[in-house]
Structures are given as structure tokens and as C-alpha cells.
Amino acid sequence: MKPFTYTRAASVEEAVRSASSVQGARFIAGGTNLLDLMKLQIETPAHLIDINHLGLDRIETTAGGGLRIGALVRNTELAADRTVRRDYAVLSRALVAGASGQLRNKATTAGNLLQRTRCPYFYDTRMPCNKRRPGSGCAAIKGMSRSLAVIGTSDACIAQHPSDMAVAMRLLDASVDIIGADGARRSVPIADFHLLPGDTPHIENALKPGELITSVTLPKPIGGTHVYRKVRDRASYAFALVSVAAVFDRDGQGRFAFGGLAPKPWRVAAADAAARSGAPAVAEAALDGARPTPLNAFKQQLTARTLASVFRQREARA
Amino acid sequence: MKFDSPATSNPIDRGRVVGIPQDRIDGPAKVTGTAPYAYERHDAAPSAVYGWIVGSAIAKGRIKAIDSQAAQAAPGVLGIVTHQNAGPLDKGNMNTAHLLGGPQIEHFEQAVALVIADTLENARDAARLLRIDYAPEKGRFDLAAEMGSAVAPETGFGGPADTRAGDFDAAFARAPVRIDQRYTTPDQSHAMLEPHATTAAWNGDQLTLWTSNQMVSWSAGDLAKTLRIPKENVRLVSPYIGGGFGAKLFLRADALLAALGARTVGRPVKVAIARPQVPNNTTHRPATIQRVRIGANRNGVIDAIAHDVWSGDLPGGGPETAAQQTRLLYRGDHRLTTHRLATLDLPEGNAMRAPGEAVGLLALEVAMDELAEACNVDPVELRIRNDVQHDPEVGPSRPFSSRKFVECLRQGADRFGWSRRHPKPGQVREGRWLVGMGVASAFRNNLVARSGARIGVDGKGHVTVETDMTDIGTGSYTIIAQTAAEMLGVPLAAVTVRLGDSRFPASSGSGGQWGANSSTSGVYAAAWALRGKLAEKAGFAPDQAVFEDGMIRQGNQSKPIGSLAGREGLWAEDQIEFGDLAKRYAQATFGAHFCEVGVDIDTAEVRVRRMGGAFAAGRILNPKSARSQVIGAMTMGVGAALMEELSVDTRFGFFVNHDMAEYLVPVHADIPEQDVLFLDELDDKSSPMKAKGVGELGICGAGAAVANAIYNATGIRLRDYPLTIDKLLERGEGSALA
16 A cells, blocks of 8 residues: 545545545545555556545435435445335345345445456565556466356456446446536436446546545336345355346336446346346347357356346246 | 373362363463463563575475565564574474475475564564575375385385285185275364464574463474574473364474574564465375275175275375274274375375364265165264274274263264155255255274373462363363362362463473373372372371362361461472373264255255264263364364365476365355263273363264265265365256256
8 A cells, every 4th residue: 555645525526626636636535445546556546535424425316206325325324214125126226145144234336337347466565467457468368257247248348247236226227426526416327337348448437536426316107026136155245156136017117227247237228128038138238249258158047047046036026 | 190000080070160161261361362372471581583485486496596686675684583593493203295395395385484573563564575496306295196116115014005804806806795995074264363484583593482271292303403492492382272173283483483483583572474375385185096895795794895095205204094093983894994095285284173084084984874875884883883893803802991882973963853854855855855864974093192290289279280281162270170170179160271382381282182081190199109108197098088168188187288388388390191002992082973964955965954962981081171172173064065175286296275265174164053962981991081182072073964965965976076066966867956
């Protein structure tokens, strides 16, 4: 951990101002990912701006009947929220499928969206990694890639996005509310928030320097049967090999988002359109264009099977 | 005391303290945070500064140059140790690779420098500034590719490389039923909670190490040898250990570099091996490739059995002796076991959680399940039919000291409800789950080792035991206190136990499940000596004196032992030495594992639903901590079966998943109800305690029971551990999976 300076921001406006004026500044919220990365010097901020006390921890309904979730709402709190459990059950289920109870107590809504990959080569600073050190190469593509992404990847990077929460957010068409250094506010659909690696795997999202997420907004509830199904190598406290978030309505229409498969929460319109055709068709549409490695090709079959499990769960509830 | 003939009736048989479930006497210190661990010896070395280990970035080759200028100039840096300034160093008897590398590099993450600074953060940051120029060389990292060049290793802990009896080839060729399969197990990491850690301080030429080590005497000797100083100049203190599992049997880089660092900066230095460094810097359980061949008649009675094992290690290293159990477990006149060792340039392979049997049974016990199916015999019954009451390689002249194997199978099966198992795989479904049951035998050698102790009683009748024995979370403190209390007729609360200091009499240490039986026998020997002294003071005949309620009694005369000890107290020291009973009798511990799993019909996720085990391991000294050990070991068996694997990157020659986020061990959610039954057994040929080892028995076979349950649930027979989703799906066609 390199020496760094630390301030506790007094207001959102001050936080973004100082983030854009101080070289190498980063925001810190729960710190469940950033502090680990700092100890390994994968992240080396010169300055930390603590945003834990800015009142960004509220959950409130919007004028449009949706839900605005403050950036600093902890995962535990969000998963337990009565409205979330009733109207956005898939989000609650995705949250409790992630990490451990202790981590969820600390981890925040915005921080979860920004968490970085679990590619093992990203974590070892002696190894080449285009995400960690642009241009150094990718050790993972021909290495131990079993857990890594099969679609949306590039020749530069096959790192997967590790979040469960973000998969549900993607399914629910959330938007990410952002404030810039000049105080200007904008909202980015979550579909556009996470970026695919292309030639620049170190650029992972649409945030511009100094910008701060203030909240995540969910549109009004869509009803239906909510399912989150996560498949991993042990029963708890492990990242997804494959996860599926799904909402089905009464007439068999559905929507699907996937975790563990791609550099971002993965959702494809054609997969939603295939809902009535069943799990294999949805999987085929979702993974059209996949480029797996020999070690992670099983994720394609596992996706179809996880979807089969999801369809089975839906039938059981219907 | 020499133990060279079977034990007769002795004070331990009273069973007032020994054999009764007892809470750990060290429990309150641990849960209140007052038990001092090696990295937190603020009491002993308050001025300690911090060392950070720099590990090699290459697996094989040499260091061309080290530029330490920037690191040296970094804030708070007090000194840097490398091979260039460490002075001449030897290598410990128990080490394969050098603990400080350079200029030659023997494996990835081999320590090449220690950076010492005023704070941990400064040391860690400065370590990043060290510029090391390497000349890498091509290494050998793939066991399967090196099988052809593997050679027979020298005789070591596991006995000779090969054993033979009868004519295996001929008998196997004519057997009506033949099993011939290949199994693999991966490299595994101990993953104990506390990483290796040491605080070191010099006082003149006297070195004190507060460390975390299972074998105090070995490691004090190896440190002295490495530093080329007399062993009596080294004091090694290791009273509390946050898990070892074999990772701390030996001197490791934390200890050596803390000592070198403290010498360099002239003040105490503490060093912990950082968690992401542990798998590649320290030792691991090596991967194996195993071939098991069994020839039997149509009733499943074995005539020919062979087990061939390949593993790899650094030059000068040893094999994984995975065929050990096959030498002793089942009958059969025609037998063959072989071990072959390939040279690999991966980090050092060595002992981990029941070396040998833990992975050997993962192969043998699946082969037995395959034989049961081939013969259409129930797997429990098959094992009973192949029981043998003597060493099958030698014959009836070498009987087992005790062997309640069949009883374990029968009682374990009853308790578990084995009769409800459907003999045909893939037949039982509950909701989304395919349900299956599996059984496997448990077997682990019973090793014993010389062990010493001293024991004293003070004027108030309070007893103190001192030995360099270690407690690696297993419960040594308590069983030693129980032994002393039983021998001297005092309550458990009247005994203080001091462990893990090289100033105390040398013990067996903790490893190979020999610690409990051996070290309590050492305490038994010392207590006999003290009883003799007390009897003499009382004017009683030592062989007629009875010790109870804090008194020594003969006939209707009795005296408090405290008053006999007097103000200055009375001490005695002795050690137990084991004669040739282990040669005359085959000595081992036995059991049977039962497991029920559910396999998701769509995703092939495996969930263990129930486990049960029945074990016979001599006298169970403390049933409470023995149960804890066994359920922990069964949990490790689940890990080996389902998830534990160090992934080798054969391009760079290292274990990629070298942290606890990526190296998976079972979590609470993976472990359901575990039922443990200990059979009543006293083994008079094992020790005066009539106990045997038990700590490692619980892992031996547990994973195979999981594998066999998966087969019973799905009809998918996997032979490459761990048995993960991807492997099940690959074989999903034609199985019970959807």
C-alpha cells in the first residue's frame, strides 16, 4: 500500500470537486475491494476521498413509481429492504448470493457495480495483464481460464465481471445516476455503464475522471416471477461460474441476464425474445458469438443447464 | 521408559480424567485473545520491526543482479537481506529447497530478499522497489509429461518405494474379475488459518524465535544448521499454533529470514509469510497419478492387488506415498505397490493432512466401489469379505495389534442407514436432486515417536508439565493435562501445561497423527518417575502406592502429595522410547466413512447431505476434541473430493490460485450433519496409553465416500479430483443428469 492522503468529504459537491483537482484521487466507500487491491499495489491512489457520510444511503421511491437506491446503501440493507424484497425480488436474491454476510454489511451499491475482476492473473503483479498494466499482454487467455469470460471478450482480455447484484440491476434496466466535477448530473442506463474490454480492458465503465455515482434508479416494478440462480464450486462465498437472473410474466414472456460469462453483466435482446422457446433457445441466443477457451467452454453447457433449472423453478412456482 | 512389551493394567485404565470428554484447557485463553501467537509477541519483543519477504518472480534460473538502492532509500527502511549479504548458509535436514534463494532460483516465490522497516506498510512498499534481474531457465512443471523419467525414490517415512508378495502379474491375468483404472489427485495447499510467522531476537550469539511450528526440536536443529551455529544457541518457542496440517512441520522462510533480519538490523524482527505467498513459497501436497489394479473372484474376494503411484518434487525431494494403505488394508496373496518420483521445478512438495493415505484412498476406495459393482456385491460387504487380520504382505506372523475394521463397517452402516441405499446408480430423486450414498474405508498408519516430558508438583499439590510438544489446535494441552491428572490423582484444574519451548524436554511434536499417543506416553513416563519419587518420600512402595484426591495412599495410610513435594517442589523427567512392537505387530487405525450427496439434476452441483463415520483408534483420550478433529478431517475430505486444487500454470511454473478467494476449501454451507462414532478399543501394543493416532484418520477415505456417493446418485464415475461441475457435465450424456 503506497502512502496516500485521506479526507472525509463534507458534501457530494466537495467530493467531486476535490476528486478532479487532486491528482490520483479515488473515492472510498465500503473498501471491500479497493483496500485489498491497494495492499497488492494493483491500485495505487495518492488520495482517498471518504464518501461514507454524505447521506447517500437512502432508499426512496421515485415520482415515476421506481426506486432510487443511494450509492452508499449497503448490500445487506438493500437485500433486506421491504420494497426490494416485494417488488424487485431478483435483486434481493442476487445480493444474498454474493460474498459473505460480513462483506455485504460493508459493501455498497455503487462499489458493487465498480468491483474489479477476479481473474487470478490480474491479482499477481508479476504476471502480464492488459487490464492492470495496459500493453503488457494477457496471461489468462492461454492460462488458467476456467473461471473467466466466454463472451464479450477480446484478444486483450477475457476477465469476467464478478458481481451478482449488477446482474439483477441489468435485468431490471436500472440506471446509474452520476454527478460530475462541475456539479452536472447525468444518468446512464446500466447497459451502457459497463464497457467491454476491446483494446482498452483497463477502462471498465462510463465514469469520467472525478465523476461520482450518487444513486442507482430502478424503473417501476415489472411484476412476474423472479429467479436468481447462481452456480459455483462451493455452496457459499464463491464467485459464480454461471449465474442467471430471470423474470417471467404470466404469459411466458421473460427476460434474462447472466453473470460469470462476460466482462459485464450480460443481457441479449434475442435471449429475452426466445423465452417461450425454452432454456436451450435462450442459452443459444445469449451466447451467440461466444469465444470460450478449452478450459471454460463448459460454461456454455452450464448456462443452458442453469437456465433449465431456472425454468424448472419457475414452473414450480407457477 | 522403554515400551517394548504390551501394556498391562496401569493407572490410565482408571479412566477418571482420561477418556472423559473435556473442554480445552487452553480454550479461555484463545477465545479471549490472550493466547500469544508468534506474530503478536509484543510481550516478549516489544521493539520488533517488520520484515517483508520478496519472492522469486521466476520458477527456475538465477538472479543476475539485484538493485536495492531505491528500496534502501525508501521511508522507514532499516535493512535488506539477500543472498549477497546473508553470509554463508547451510540447508536444514528437512528442507528440500533453500529457504533463501539466490543466485540460483529453485522455485517460484522462493524467498530472495527480506526488506525490514519500521512498519509493515513501509516494508511492504519498499519490497516493491527492489529491482531483481533474472535469467530464467526452462523448467519441468507437468507431472504427466515427466512420468516417463520418474525413478524409484529412496526409502523414507513411507517405507520402501516398492513392495511385492506372490506373483501379481500372473494372478491378475487369471482373475475372473479385473479392475484396472487410473486416478489423479491435484496439488493441494494446507490453507491453515494462521500463515507461517516468526518474531526473532538475538542476545549476543543467543537467538530466540517465537514462531508457529509443529516440530520444535527438528526446527531448532534445522535453524542452527542453516545458520551454522550450535543448536544450544537457538531457543524456539511455539506455544500456540493457528493450524498446521503439515505446513509447519519444518523450518520455513519466515523463521530463517526473521533471524537473519534481526541480526542485520540489530533488533527484533517479525516476519509473516503473506497469504498470497503461502502456496508457492512454502510446501504443498504434491499431485499424484495412480493406477490401481485389482483381481478378484466373482464374489469379490481379492487375489491380486497392485497400486502404482507417480508424484513429483524438486531435486532431492520425496514422493507422495499414496500406496501405503494398499500394503495393509485388504487381503490378497499377490501384491504389488510402487512409487515413482519425477523431478519437477514446482514449489516443494511435502507432508499435508495425512500424507500418503489421504490421496491413496481417494483412488483405492473408488476402485473398490468399482469392484463391488463389477461383482454385484454390496460395497460394505465387499470390504468385509476382504478383511485380513495380519499384514498381508508378511503373513500371519505379523498380526495387527488391533483391527476393528469390520466392526466399523457394520456399526457405521447401521447408524447411517446404509440399507436404504439403492444399489443401482441414478435411481433416487428428491425434487431437483439426484440422491446417492457412498462408503469408503478409513485407514491410517499408527506411527509413534520418542517423546520426553518433565513433571513437577509444588507445595500446594499443583502439577506442572513441561514438554516441547505442540498444540496445533488439536487439543494437546488438554490430553497432556488429563494424563498428568490421571497419573497423579489430581483434578484437571490442578494441572498446568507448558508446551512448545525448546528448553523443555524434546517431544514427538505434532505430525502424522503420532503426537497425541506419543506425547501423552512421554508424560506417562515422566509421571511414573515422579510417582516413584513421591512414594519414596512417603516411605511407600512405588508399585503399591495409589494416587487419588491429591493424596498418595498405601493401605490405610495417606499423605498429600503437596506436602511431600514441599516448598521447593519435586520434579521428574523421563521419555518414552518405543521398542520393536511396531515391527512385530502391524499397527494402524481403521474406520468406515458413509456419505449421502445430492447432485442437481440440471447443473450438476454436488451438495453433501449427510456424513457418518465409525472409527477404531485405540483409547480415545478426549472424546470431545477427538470428535472435533475427526469432523474437521471429514470436512477436509469433502474439500479434496469437491474443490481443493492448486492450478498449475505450466508456462510460468507456479500455482495460479494462490489466495483464499481462489483456492477453495469447504465453508459452513458445504458441511451438513456429521455423525462420528468411536468404537471402544484399547491397543496394548501401541503405547502405555493404549491409544493410537486419530487426528488424520478422519480424512482418510472421506473424499472417496463422496466420490462413490456421486456415482450412486448419477451413474457418473469420475477419477480425476476434484470432482467439479465441468467434469460431471463432460460425462453427463447417458447419466441420470437431465
